[in-house]
Every structure is written in C-alpha cells, then in structure tokens.
Amino acid sequence: MSGRGWAAALISRVAAFAAVVVLIGSLPWLSGNSPEYTILRARYADREATPEVLAQIRGELGLDRGPIAVFADWASGVFTGDFGTSWISGRPVLPGMLEALGVSLTLMGAALTVALCMAALLCLPVLRAGLAGRPSRGSGAAAAALTALPEFLLAAVLLVIVAVWLNWLPPYGWRGIEYAILPALALGLPGGGLIGRLVATAVAGVFTERWVHTWAVAGHSRARIALAVLHRAMSGVVGQVALVVVGLTGGAVAVEEVFAVPGLGRALLGAAASQDIPTLQAGVLLLLLLAAVCGGAAALIRRSLLGPAGRSGHLPVPGPPLSPRRTWWLVPAISGGALLALIVAGLMRDPYGSVYGRLQSPSWALPLGADASGRDVLARVGHGAVDTLGLALAVTAACLVIGLIIGLTGAWSTGPVEVTNAAPPIIAGILVVAISGPSAAGAAVAVTAVSWAPLAAHTAALVAEISARPYVRSLPQLGVSRARILVGTVLPALLPEVTRHALLRLPGIALALAALGFLGLGPQPPAPEWGLLLAEGIGYVERAPWTVLGPACALVLASVLAVSLSSADGGRNLRPASDLPAPDAEPDDGQKPPRVTDGAGQHSEALAGR
Template identity: 50%
Template structure:
C-alpha cells in the first residue's frame, strides 16, 4: 500500500512539474506572448507598445508565470480549464471535443493495428512457434514508410483519384477509415514483430510440448501461447495507445482532423498556454490510464504465477537462422549511397525540373532540377548516422531505467504522453531552433518504449522458476543480474531497439516534414519528403526515392534483428504441433 501511494505521488509530481514547465515556457524562451497573441488575433495590426500592454493586462501576464499557473491549477478543481488567449472561449469544451475525436480515431486505428499484427504472427502461430528462416520484409516496409507519406498516398489515390472514401474533414465514420489506416498499419507492423519475437519462447515451454505430445489441438496450444506472450507486449501496446492519440499530428494535419494532437500543436505554436496545458494534462492522464490498464491486463493474463514465482522463462537463447537478407539489404543501401555521394546535391538545372528517372538521373530530379540520387545519398549520411547514434543512446537509457521500474514507470508514462512534435517545440523554446532540435526531441522520448519493454520482461523473468531456485541456493542480486536477468532481457530488447531504428529515422523525418529541424537546402530525408509532397501526383518518383530508402532501412533492421542472440542457455527449437 505504501509503495502504491508513493508511486501515485511520484506520478502526480511529474505531471505537476511538466505542467509548470509548460507554464514557464514564454519566460524561459524569452519571448513575449502578447506579440504572438496579437499576431494570431490580427496579423495586419502593428504591435504598438500600448496595444501589447493592453493584451498583457487582459491576460494577466504582468502578474508573472506562477500567478497564472496558480489560477489555472485552482480552476481545475472546479472543472475549469481556463480561457483561451486567442479565442477568449472556454478551453474545456474545445479540448474535450478534440480528445473525443482523437479517441475515436485511435480506436479505429487500434483495430487496424490488431489485424495487421495478427496477420504478421499468423504463420508463427500456425507452425507452432518455429522460427522463420527468412521473412519480415513486408512488415518492415509497413513499419518504415512514414505515416504522413501513407496518409498522403491514401488521400490522393483512394480519396481524390478513385473517390472511394472522403479524404478531408471529420464528419462521420467514413472519414475515419483513411487516417486510421495511415496510423494503424505502421503501429501494427511493429507490434506484430514484437509479438512474433515472443511466441517461439512460449511454444518452447514444457506445458506447450506436453500439450502437443498429448495430442491437444494446435489451435488450443496457439491460443494459450498467445496469452502467455501478451503480458510482455502490453506495456508497449499502452504506449501505442497514447502515440496514436497525441502523436498523430502529421496525419491530422493532412486529413484536416481536429484532434487533440493537432490542437495541442497549434496551441504550442501560438503560445496559447491554457489550451497547451489542458491538452498536455489530458495526454498525461490518458497515458496513466493506458499504463494502468496494461498492468491490469498483465495480472489477469498471467494470474498468481507472477506473484508466486512459478513462471517458466519465455526468453531463451537459440541459434539464429542464417540468412543473406541483411547482407543484401545493407549492400543495396550502401550501393545507393556510394553511387550518389560523388554527385552534387545542390546543383540546380531549371531546364530539368521534375524529370523522370533516366540514365543521367537514375532517381529523377526534383522541382528545382536537382539530382534526387545525389540528395538522398548525401541525406542518408546525416539521417542514418544520427538515427544509429540516437538508437544506441535510447537502448542504453531504456535498459538502465527499465531495470528500476518504480523510478522509470511514471517517467515512461509522462514522456510517452508528449508527442515528439511538442517535445521539439519545447526544446526549441529552451535551446533555440537548429539542426540539433530534432535529435534532442527524439532522444528525449525514444528510450521510453525500450524501458517499458525491459520492465515487462524483468517482471516476468523475476517470477521464473529457475530464478527462484538460483536465489534459494544463495545467489545474490549482482549474480542474478549478470548471469540470469540480463542474458534473458538484453536479446529481445536489443531486437526491439533495432526494430525501432526506422521509427527513429521516421521521427526525425516527421519533424523535418512539419518544419522543425533541418531547413532547405539540406537533403535530409524528411525534408526531401516535405519538399516533394506537393508534386507526388505529377512526379511520384520525387517522393518514392526517399520513401524507398526508408523502407529499405526498415527491412535491414528487421532482418538484422532476427540474428541478435547473446550467449546463454541453449534450448531446442520447438517442434511443430
């Protein structure tokens, strides 16, 4: 009871600290909110000193940030979220309406993600947990194609050209299909790969082999193996719930959806602090609720075995299947980079604008006549090296914090509640804009899924029978950590980190797509996609070139992740039932 109370107080303290930091933004960034508010209200009027003074008095800015924050927090007890600095209307109804829109979109996207994950795991379930010697390229492509690019293609082709579904607005259930597909397909691909990684260990447990030997139906064994694997996946599912709600800013922008992520982003850009604070608070509460449901689901699925230390370990060291796919993907990616590096990515030729692929321009040209092969190759150096560095930092940070779940749990909930775009805006306000802004923003949030995964695996491994026996023989915490816990946890978390590598590159691309970070004429991949998106229908090769390399990076990450194993206990591969 005492630990639960401490956890609740710790989470509440983090939420208050976050809200306080947001309330201090204008003073930390040394900007004048009165100027931003005046520009948003009336862009044509000049900011005279008298006019700015009147706005400060009206908003209460002269009283200081802590007075404003106290008034806002005091209103929460009465259900009052404050008054918008821009519209003058009540914040509560508008933000709650945006939350309802995002929850509906998130629900449909979760259905899409669940179907996608089920299709990815279907073959492993059917084969009784035997590892595939190859494959995963299709799921890698789904996970690596940017959400905003998927949204653009769906809106242009399905919505505009074919006219099957509406492409803009939010007026009913039919308007949810295309954005839900854009959000759910990548999320389902990642969740499917993570679940597919857990299933072989479940099928290798003694109960599964005994059930197969007694002739139980394959369907029954597969259903129980799925139930056995889900507890290790539920924490990351909770993170996806929040990500699909607050992190869908680019998709909401493309489809003109008045969701919570877009509302919070617009409030941050306009320095409308009451709306920004209310949106952030709702995202934090949503993250807390999702995490609580994930923990409850874990307890219901696992039962008293988690408490009594009666679980067999599902994390077993096996001999990885040999495959040439990682070498082929890496060779192809390096070949494209090597061919493009000798070319000039900034050379302009206005007579060769938007040319299709030719011998002189294998990837075609962009709207200014620049060679796309040169631009994607030079942009790959920055994008890939930065993504690798951020992935390594996220892995180390996630494992270290995941090993202390009482400390990291509330931090994971809070960090996950913040969309990377909002984090980038916070970083920009404090540290200024620049090329490092996306890296700092992504580094601030990329560790959270890995920490949640580490904590989930640690909880199950601590309840394993072999750990209980080793502890009974006198093994200390240090020995258990080095010889039992880390060998069981590090391989799946490292594979998860590799699966997240395209996602890190996508986050950098998304921030550049929304105008944060790299600026023209930089050949960064996200900026290339943003620059060429208006010409996607007329010159699709301008968008397909960077998108194809992102998909290739995803395929490389997935196939390479399959070979990550650490020395440890050797077990037989489970036989097909």
Template identity: 50%
Template sequence: MPVSPAGGSPAALRRLARGGAPTLLWRALLAATLVGGIGLLPWLSRTDPALTVLKARSVERDPTPEALRAVRDELGLDDGPLTLLGRWLGGLLHGDAGQSWISGTDALPSATQALGVSLLLMAGALAAAVGTAAAVCARTLWLGSRRRLGERTPGGTMTAVLAALPEFLLASVSASVIGVQLGWLPALGWYGPQWMVLPSLALGLPAGAVLGRMLDDLLPAAFAEPWALAAAARGVPPRSVARQALRRSLPGLLPNLGLFVVGLTGGSVAVEQIFDIPGLGRLTLRAALAQDLPVLQTGTLALVLLAAAVGVVARLTARWLIGPALRDGALHSLHRPTPPAPRTLPLLYGTLLLAVIGLGLPRDPLVLNTAVRLQAPSAAHPFGTDALGRDILARIAHGALNTLALALAVSVTALVTGVLLGLLPRLSGPLVDTVNAVPPVLVALLVTGIAGSGPWTPALAVAAVAWSPLATHTSALLQQERATTHLTATRALGAGPWYLLTHELLPAILPPVARHALLRLPGIALSLAALGFLGLGARPPSPEWGLLLAENQPYAERAPWAVLAPAAVLALLGALAVTAAGGVRRPRLPRRLQRSGAAPAERQGRPVEREPSALEPLPTPVLISPTDTT
C-alpha cells in the same frame, strides 16, 4: 481460492499499498513539472507572448505598442508565468480551465471535444493495428500450434517496410489516391464512420507492424514450453494451443501496446492535419505555436491523465493473464539461447543501401536546373529530379550521412537509457507514462526553448522520448524473468544478486530489447528529419530524408518518383534493421559448461552440496498452462 493481483496474501497487499503511495506522489510531481514547464514555454522561447497572441488573433493587425499593451493587460502577462500558472491551477480545482487566449472560448470544453475525436480515431487505428499484427503473426501461430516451428520463423521484410513507412506519407498518398482520384472514401473532414477509415489505416498499419514483429519474436519460445509440448502430445486442438501461446506472450507486449494507444491519441498530429481532423494532437500543436497557454496546458493534462489510466490498465491486464505464475515463480524464460540467424538478407540489404549512397555521393545535391524539374528517372538522373531540378539520388545519398549517423547515435542512447531505467520500474513507470503523453512536436518546442534551435535540436528532442518504449519493454521482461523456475533454482543454489543480474537477467533481456531498438531505427531517422522540416533543426536546402519526403509530397501525383525514391530507401533501411535484429540472439552456453552443468556457486569458487544443475529446466506439471490458477 481467489487470487489477488498482488499475490493474494494480506502481507502482499500491505506491501502494494506502501509502494503505491510513493509512486503516486512521483507521478503527481512529474505531471506538475510538465504542466509547469509548458506554462513557461513563451518565456523559455524568448519571445513576446503578447506579440504571438496578437498575430494569432489577426495577422493583418499592426503590433503597435498600444496593441501589445492591451493584450498584456487583458491576459495579465505582466504578472509573470508563475502567477498565471497559479491562477490556472486554482481555476482547475473548480472545474474551470480558463479561456483561450486566441478565441476567448472555454478551454475545457474544447479540449474535451478534441479528446473525444482523438479517442475515436485511436479506436479505429488500434483496430487496424491489431489486424496488422495478427497478419504478421498468423504464420507463426499456424506453424507453432501444429508443431512445425523451428528455432525462428523466416521473414520480416514486409513488416519492416510497413514499420518504416511514415504516417504522414501513408496519409497523404491514401488521401490523394483513394480519396480524391478514385473517390472510394472521403479524404477530408470528420463527419461519420466513413471518414475514419483512411486516417485509421495510416496510423494503424505502421504501429501494427511494430507490435506484430515484437509478438512474433516471443511466440516461438512460448510454443516450445513444456505445457505446449504436453498439450500437443495429448491431442489438444491446435486452436487452443495457439490461444494459450498468445496469452503467454501478450503480457510482455501489453505495456508497449499502452504506449501505442497514448501515442495514437496525442501523437497523430500530421495525420490530423492532412485529413483535417479536429483532434487533440492538432489542438495542442496549434495552441503551442500560438502560445495559447490555457488550451495547451489543458490538452497536455488530458494526455497525461489518459497515459496514467492506460498504463494502469495495461499492468493490471498483464497481471491478470499470468498473475499466478508470477506469484509462484512458475514461468519459463521466453528468451532461450539460440544459434545465430543467417546473414544473407542483412548483407543483401546493406549492400543495396551502400550502393545507393555510393552512387549518389559524387553528385551535387544542391545544384539547380529548372530545365529538368520533375524529370522522370533516366540514365542522367536514376531517381529523377525534384521541383527545383535537383538530383534526388544525390540528395538521398548526402542526406544519409547526417540522418543515419544521428539516428544511430540516438538509438544507442535510447537503448542504454531505456535498459538502465527499465531495471528500476518504480522510477521509470510513471516517468514513461508522462513522457509518452507529450506529443513529439511539443517536446521539440520545449527543447528548442531551453537549448535553442540548431542542428542538434531534433536529436535532443527525439532522444528525450525514444527511450520510453525500450524502458517499458525492459521492465516487462524483467518482471517475467524474475519469476522463472530457472532463476529460482539458481538463486537457491547460492547465486547472489549481482551474479543473477549479470549472468541471468541481462543476457535474457538485452537481445530482445536490442532487436526492439533496431526495429525503431527507421522511425527515429524519419523523426529527426521531420523535426528539421518544422524549423527546429536542419532547414532547406539541407538534403535530410524527412525534408525530401515533405518537400516532394505536393508533387506526388505529377512526379510519384520524387516521393517513392526516398520512401523506398527508408523502407530499405527498415528491412536492414529488422533482418539484422534477427541476428541479435542470446548465445548458447559454452560446451564445457553444458557438459559440466556446474552450479553458479561452484563457478564463483564456493563449495556447495550437489544439487540438480541450475542450467537444466526443473520438472513442470505437464498438463498445466503457465497462466492457469492454482
């Protein structure tokens, strides 16, 4: 009998319908709030919209009172933001998104064309990300399908390096080296498939490294499930076992894959700028800087609709992959207690990072010496000097204090917020889709308009969006953990909701989500400093890591050490974060509980009739995969 996504029964369908209406209303309210907040952006930023529009139209034109009055009358700015927003929404109902305040062209065709370019770029970047993730997981798949896999697979350093490399650095290096110097591929413009290769690689390699690492974290437990053991004992081909293990592990990853898809579409502003790609990210950024509200609101609305569609597809695909097992509570947990990971690599990377910081702190990061500008590494300057003759080692070391402290604080805040909201998927699901649809630069502009520009502005802006992938990860894991046979047995033996949450669900969910948060730590550090370079926080000559990369990027050909040194330290931070994440594991049960096998109700002081221990896995049909239908 066919199985519906909701479980197949009419009662389940009715529950789904009742739950869908509030979710849809909540999603519409969030989208309206976001679009309305963008409509208030010029007034929140405490600037004169007429002056900004006039300067965007013509830099040489003097902002006389008559010229400003003409712009206000033309655009109807004196009517106020609410009236302008109402007019835009009214026209949108009739398929008219208004006209650009800068160029006078229709906003809807411009946004549609830019969205098509971004979707094409996203497809190429997604292909590169999938290939990278496959390369990261290839060893685990090969060993696991042949029953040669231990508790965990070693490695992760190369993944950390790829995940920690900033997209704009990959884009600029590939454009200058592969596109200009070697001439293998075109570096500027958007005229055909060849122009897609370099920007797709710049976007897809870091995203694929993160996705591959998350998938590689789930595969060992999938290969250890009873169905995989039975399949190997019956001589099932290793390729089939590996394919089923992928199917078992992908549902926990699909929601984050959806976030990456939307992020690759609207968040690739730097890559689009470097390669001169007329995508939606660059369009919205330019509209935000010029306060071109019709174009900005139309582009943002397109991203919100795309995020909602991608989120629905990801959830339906996950339910299709393991829907029957979710319905029947026939899953096994992918997050079993494991021994702690070796601490050799984290200690090594941490020692190297502390050594770099310790050697650079006694040096002055602000002293100028134009006589030694762009000097190669030497005994006096181990990492060389920048274009102003400043010591790069000193700037890296002093920038580490602020960058790492802020990045760690934002990461902890994002982890706590993501876990708490992830436990409420009906509330956080639409909120995640809406937040993820907004480019980080636009979030920073909104935060700046509300809170003002200052050293804490980048932290607030990054923290406003950094929790969303962690909340998505938490919700996906929570859904699967609730459908495990172990939890069903524990509930049947008398455990209450609070006991299940604190003793079963959270111990299984927190370690993988914490590992995910550590994997994103280098990216958060870079995002903080990059926003400061845009004038939304710390500004030159502050020795922020992102500022170092951006300031020295134009000299990458003449003085590559000026870019490679901060990039190498950032990659070292990524390697430290990934290897340290391997030690965040669910602890084994105490020996006394393993020997006694006490049921949850007995440990709470309530006598119950003796049943098989909830700590022991229940029998499972040995030849049935967890994704097979019944």
C-alpha cells in the same frame, strides 16, 4: 518488491508527473516568443506594437503578475476544469480540445480495429505451425514489411493512389465514416504489423514451454491448447500493445495533417505554430491522461491474465530458444547495401545547385529527377543521410548515456520511464517548437527526451538480474560499496547488451527525426533532410512522383534494415516478455531470476517508440 522499492517507485512516479505538470504550466515563460506579440497579430492586426498596447495585452493575460502567480492560477484552474482561454480566438480551450479529442479517439479506434485484424492474420500461421508441432520463429516478412512503413509516408501514398488517382475515397476532411478509412489504414497497418510481430513472437516463445507438450500428450484438444497459448502469450505483450496504442497518438499527428482531419494532433500542431500556449497546454495534458489510462488498463489486463502465477512469480519455464534461419542475414544485407549505394551515389553530387529544369523527369544523368527548385533529388537524398542518420547517431548515443544513468537507479527510474513512454516523439517535438522554434537541434532534443526510456528499462532489468548472481550478492559482505559494485561489476556486464539494443534503435530514431522534419518541426529549408524532402515534394507527387521517391525509398530501406535486424535477434532469443523482471523488481532470495534478453520484449519497445 520490498517496501522500500514500492516507496521509491511511488515517489518517482509522483515526482515525474509533477515535473511534467510544471513544464507544461511554465510554457508561457519558456517560449522564446513574447506572447503579447502573438496575441497582437491574432486579435489586433490593425494596432501598432507600441509599449502601451503590449503592456495592455500583458495585463489582459495576467502575465504582469509573474510566473509563480500565473502557474498557480493555471494549475488551480485545471483542477476545477478551467483550462484557460485561447490566446488566438479568445474562447475557452477545453470544449474545442475535447471535441478534437473525440475525433482522434474515433480515428484511433478505427485504426486499432484495422491493426488487430491485421495482427490476427499475421499470428494465425505461427499458431497453426505451433499446434502442428513445427515451432515457428516469428511472423515473417509480411509483418516486417508493414512495420517498416512510416505512417506519414503511407498516408501520402494512400492519399495519392486511392483518393486522387483512383478517386475511390475522399482525400481530406471529416464529414462521414468514409473519411476515416484512409487515415485508419495509414495508422492501423503499421501498428498491426508491429502488434502482429509482438504477439507472433510471444506465441512462438510459449510453444517452447514444456507445459504445451505435456498438454498435447495428455490429450487436450488443439482448440484448448491454442486458447491457453494465446492467454499466456498476451500476458507478456499486453504492455507493449499499450505502447503501440499510445504511439498511435504520435502517428496521428502526421496522418491528421495529411488528411486534414480536425483531431487533437492537428490541433496541437496548429497551436504550436501559432504560439497558442493555453491550447497547447490543454492538448498535452489530455494526451498524457490518455496515455496514463492506456497504461493503467494494460497493467490491469496483464495482472488478470497472469492470475496467481503472476503474483507468486512462478511462471512457466521456456524450452531452448530456436536457432535463427541460416539466411537471416539476406534481408538486412540487401536493404543495407541498397541504402548504402543510394547514399554514396548522392554524396558525389551537388545537393544545392538549381541547375536543372523545374521538376525535370529522371534520366541517366539525373537518376531520381529534379525537385521543384531544379535541384538533384539523388544528391539531396545522399547528403540528407548525413543530416538524418548522422543526427540519429548522435541522438542514439545520448539516449544510451541517459538510459544507463537512469536505469542504474533501479526502482527510482520507474516514474521517469513511465511518463516518458507516454509522450511520442512528435508530441515532444511540438513542445520543443513551442519553446525554441523549429530546428535540427530542437528535433534532436525532442527525440532524445522520449527515446531513452526503453534503454533505461532494459538497463534496470539487467541490473536486477546481474545483482542477483551469487558472486555479486557476496560482494557487500566483502566490504565492497554499492557504488563500486554498480560501476565496477554490474555496468561492465550489462554495457555490451544495452549498447547493442541502442544500435538497433538507430533507424527507428532516424524515422522519428524524419517525421518531425516532414511536419516542419525539424530542420528548415534548404537542408536536405529526408522528412523535409518528403514535405517539399508531397505537393507535386501527382505530376512528379520522383520528388518523393528518393527520400521515401531511403526511409523504407532504413525501416526494413531496423526491423530485419531486430527480427534476426528475436529469432535467437524467443522469450515471452512477461518473463522479464520489471525495472523495479527484486529477485527472491536464493533464486536467480530469469535470464534477461533484449529480444522479444526489448526490441518491441524499441519499435513501439518510433
């Protein structure tokens, strides 16, 4: 990268981080609710909300000095380790948030252990096939099935089956190692499926590189070749694995809520619900710091794995990609057909009429039974598709536009992409709820705010690749301006590929919206949104499991559809993610950079963002 590129990337990183700090520090003024009413309810429930009492509370908070003075005090306090005082309890927020962070880190460590063990099991067949001279296309159906499980849904299933029905483990709390098993499984199994798919796809791609065959002919042992292949593959996916680890913080919010784990995610959810802004500010800053540490560690590990080859840019050349299986279309066709049938059947019924018995069991007239209000579950699932998938389609379109605009800026997109990747959709949803309250529009804004980054990174990588083509590099010499080159030549060339990437993200965005609805951060009753349907039925799942069966099936089918489509695409474009140029990379003069695909690297980003 040139000196100008480094400067642009550095400035963008500083500006993006500063914008996040300003946003967090401005929460007391961005919130639609007056903080004095929040504190009056929490601390002085016996006092009336007179103008004098409210003015006294504003003086105690220092809010009467104006937003600039309050922000300056908050920022200076953060630099000295003082994160403020809780508006609800009146105690300093930092000790409690650090304790909650310790619980979350313990849970994430246990979940990561589960994920790595599961990923190793999924990668082993691919490694064996490659060593035997039979290159595999990926990790198979097992990894796809695990990746398709939403954390909050898996948590509810484990709670009911293992803790309630079988009574093998405690259902909630945090009083010993046995309390961490179910939450760790709920977080680690989907994460392990995703990491397994990333590494298995990278390993399969490395086995197509010519040096592997050369080593085998030279007589190197299979153990040495296996270690070298893993070394090469991990250099390409370690950044994506870091995104999965950061994504655990988002999944941990729902899992901690289901199992009543006193972690940072649950603390943030409670702070947003009670409008305890200082606690919310401290928690979000700690999460951003955690994400920055994960990203920095991933960059150092990748640099160490690549060694001199990564610094010089001379990476091994892959062989021809493997052709997809002829039956690749079966899983997406079956899952998509079943989902479509479920939706169409539900759209023909009334989703709001309470005309059935409360929790009435399924029958021919009522295929999925009735909920606690006597409403047809099948009808609510079908009409909920309009709310969930329709809103997801609008969010996907917005993410595509934002990703294209920011990605076309090249190195200037580095900071916003990195900062945005550090915020899971649930954390963004908590911030939006703190500002405007729970709503469908707020959930859409929250998911949009953090879901455009992979599309921007993909766009920036394609811009670097297309700009290096000889006919494009000659255009400035013909007097064509850079703006005209971007709009008239580069944008039409990359638009189909990025649009296809955005469409593959649609089910994942629907899952993110459903997770916000499940936590009460999205649409409110009586809307038939899928996540909200799960939240309404989870309390009755032990005696009326059909209340959650319909929305759970819809979510799983949508997840399987997304994973199977990305797997089919990855089979056509097996390539280690380390071969993709960075968003702010500049090609060497006279050399065409590697062909950029949205296969192994970009689809893994899409799934990690869910």
